[in-house]
Amino acid sequence: MSLSHGRSYLAIPGPSVLPDRVLNAMHVPSPNIYEGALVEMLPGLVADLKAVARTNGNLAIYIGNGHAAWEAALANVLARGDKVLVLVNGIFGLGWATIAERLGAVVEIIDFGRAEAPDPDRLAERLRQDTGGEIRAVLAVHVDTSTSIRADIAGLRAAMDATGHGALFMVDAIASLGCDRMEMDAWGVDVLVAASQKGLMCPPGLGLVFFGAKAAAARARATCATAYWDWVPRAAPEHFYQYFGGTAPVHGLLGLREALDMIAEEGGISAVWARHEKLARAVWAACSAWGAGGELRMIVADPAARSHAVTALALPAPEATRLREWCTAKAGVTLGIGLGLAPPDDPAWHGYFRIGHMGHVNAHMVLGVLGTIEAGMLALGIVHGAGGLAAAARIIAEA
Ligand SMILES: *Cc1c(COP(=O)(O)O)cnc(C)c1O
Numbered sequence: 001m002s003l004s005h006g007r008s009y010l011a012i013p014g015p016s017v018l019p020d021r022v023l024n025a026m027h028v029p030s031p032n033i034y035e036g037a038l039v040e041m042l043p044g045l046v047a048d049l050k051a052v053a054r055t056n057g058n059l060a061i062y063i064g065n066g067h068a069a070w071e072a073a074l075a076n077v078l079a080r081g082d083k084v085l086v087l088v089n090g091i092f093g094l095g096w097a098t099i100a101e102r103l104g105a106v107v108e109i110i111d112f113g114r115a116e117a118p119d120p121d122r123l124a125e126r127l128r129q130d131t132g133g134e135i136r137a138v139l140a141v142h143v144d145t146s147t148s149i150r151a152d153i154a155g156l157r158a159a160m161d162a163t164g165h166g167a168l169f170m171v172d173a174i175a176s177l178g179c180d181r182m183e184m185d186a187w188g189v190d191v192l193v194a195a196s197q198k199g200l201m202c203p204p205g206l207g208l209v210f211f212g213a214k215a216a217a218a219r220a221r222a223t224c225a226t227a228y229w230d231w232v233p234r235a236a237p238e239h240f241y242q243y244f245g246g247t248a249p250v251h252g253l254l255g256l257r258e259a260l261d262m263i264a265e266e267g268g269i270s271a272v273w274a275r276h277e278k279l280a281r282a283v284w285a286a287c288s289a290w291g292a293g294g295e296l297r298m299i300v301a302d303p304a305a306r307s308h309a310v311t312a313l314a315l316p317a318p319e320a321t322r323l324r325e326w327c328t329a330k331a332g333v334t335l336g337i338g339l340g341l342a343p344p345d346d347p348a349w350h351g352y353f354r355i356g357h358m359g360h361v362n363a364h365m366v367l368g369v370l371g372t373i374e375a376g377m378l379a380l381g382i383v384h385g386a387g388g389l390a391a392a393a394r395i396i397a398e399a
Helices: 018-024 037-053 067-074 091-102 120-129 153-163 212-219 231-235 252-264 269-293 319-331 347-351 363-380 386-396
Strands: 007-010 056-065 083-088 104-109 135-141 170-172 191-195 206-211 310-314 335-337 350-354
Touching: 007 153, 007 350, 007 363, 018 252, 037 056, 037 206, 037 310, 056 231, 067 091, 067 170, 067 206, 083 091, 083 120, 091 104, 091 135, 091 153, 091 170, 104 120, 104 350, 120 135, 120 153, 135 153, 153 170, 206 231, 206 252, 231 386, 252 269, 269 310, 269 363, 269 386, 310 363, 319 335, 319 350, 319 363, 335 363, 363 386
Parallel strands: 007 335, 083 104, 083 135, 135 170, 170 191
Antiparallel strands: 056 206, 191 206, 310 350, 335 350
16 A cells, blocks of 8 residues: 655755745746846845855856856866866765866875765875975865765865965865855855755756855966856856856746745754754664664764765665665655665665755654654564654654
8 A cells, every 4th residue: 555645755865855935936927137126136146145155255156057066166266287186985076076087187086985074184194295286176075965974174174274285175065055064264165066956945957156265366277267167257247147148047046036035034044054953863863773773874973974964874785775665655755866885787786875854854854754764664674773763753852
């Protein structure tokens, strides 16, 4: 018997749940792009996005997904042949490295594995060896969505500062912006990359590149910056069309305006971070209880290195796939597939899955996902420790 009829829930780590308010805000005829409300809305929208990223720097917006923002960010600071150092602990770090390579950069990777956050000491050690200052940029992923590892961005910056190395610090916050605490200016991030479809509760289609003064200065030697990807007119437009290098993504902007209003109504970005932290703790409490004496395991053992936006999990293959399929078919909850922890053609691939808890999520949604997982494990005979739901409920009750 299927109990899936009712409102379904896509609990994957992006695209995330679209609030009805965001959907409704977009359900309007096309507005004029030459004058009127849309044109007047942009300066406020840009200011509110900067507040979410905690920066007084610049913002260029691209019609594109996270990959577009990755490329845009690099194109505006690199010359062909420049060396970049990429800190990797999941497939998204590798993906950004590939974009850099295809742009003509010389890419060096430090791989920190798939269970632990990047070690600031190893970064410092590598930078100290670079006495000629060849490394132009250090690339880090704040939350690698494939492993759910959260990097200590402030700690990595401190390690860079301790060496006196002059490289730019570029951070992918595509999964984390609007979920995990991010203090772009206070943490010394030179370039921050984000996108609309995760913590910002919107459809995919808007790529965000925030950049500070040092990165803006690097633009002068960036031979990779072609006309369309150039961030200068987008960040400081003289005419409205320059914000987007052409027609504005009008409905995406209307949705984003509504999402930013929702963040403000909740009490601002720090209230949103606090909600994500609490809900993540509920997820971890359930997973810890299930894992004690059971087969479920969180990929990231250290709570300080776990994202508040997504949790990656392992079960003996093929139980993760069986569990995902059960949750969708029987309960209307879709969990995320495992990414990058085993090759897709390897039977081990069926031993990983992820819970997305980013953006428009609240206590009953998270408890619903957890209750569904527990029911699925019971139905499928997956051995798990007792008390997972009760442990999650206790975290929620303490809120
Ligand atoms: C989703 C994601 C990306 C890629 O974004 P797309 O919109 O799919 O191009 C990159 N980095 C991280 C950390 C992500 O979570």
